[in-house]
Amino acid sequence: MAGRRAAVKAIDWAAFAERVPPNQRAMFNALKTRSDALSARLAALPEKPPAINWAHYKAAVAKAGMVDEFQKKFSALKVPEPVDTQTAKIDAQEQEAAKSTAEYVQASKARIAQYEQQLQKLRSMIPFEQMTFEDLHEAFPETKLDKEKYPYWPHRPIADL
Numbered sequence: 001m002a003g004r005r006a007a008v009k010a011i012d013w014a015a016f017a018e019r020v021p022p023n024q025r026a027m028f029n030a031l032k033t034r035s036d037a038l039s040a041r042l043a044a045l046p047e048k049p050p051a052i053n054w055a056h057y058k059a060a061v062a063k064a065g066m067v068d069e070f071q072k073k074f075s076a077l078k079v080p081e082p083v084d085t086q087t088a089k090i091d092a093q094e095q096e097a098a099k100s101t102a103e104y105v106q107a108s109k110a111r112i113a114q115y116e117q118q119l120q121k122l123r124s125m126i127p128f129e130q131m132t133f134e135d136l137h138e139a140f141p142e143t144k145l146d147k148e149k150y151p152y153w154p155h156r157p158i159a160d161l
Contacts, residue, residue, distance in 0.1 A: 011035070 013032060020028040052074070058067045125139050137144040145155035 017028065052071075054067060054071050057070075061067050126135060128136075131139070147155050150156055
């Protein structure tokens with residue numbers, strides 16, 4: 001039975017453990033213990049169930065024909081295996097997540113480049129202690145007050161504050 005179950009994906013417990021926060025470590029350990037116990041029980045089962053000794057039951061059961069009827073029904077019985085309908089959905093979600101992750105990484109790299117340019121600008125300007133108000137307004141235009149358009153303090157629209 002273990003050979004037939006080989007299609008089940010193996011869990012990389014080391015990689016899983018790296019992602020578990022410290023406050024959930026006990027729950028992770030309980031999950032791993034339970035999973036290991038179930039895997040051991042599943043591996044202990046034989047590949048095929050033991051065959052039924054119908055001759056023994058025919059000799060032991062008093063009612064004639066009853067064992068033959070059970071044997072006929074047992075051999076006709078086919079237990080359907082469940083159809084896997086979720087793996088395709090999970091794979092699609094995984095591909096979508098990988099695509100969105102790649103887009104996020106690209107956007108992050110673009111933001112990093114933009115921030116590095118801003119950082120270079122800040123590093124290349126003169127120190128604040130040596131700046132005049134004109135230098136400050138040239139480096140940071142948003143700090144300049146428009147006293148002609150807004151003659152009263154705070155010299156800018158209230159909505160912009």
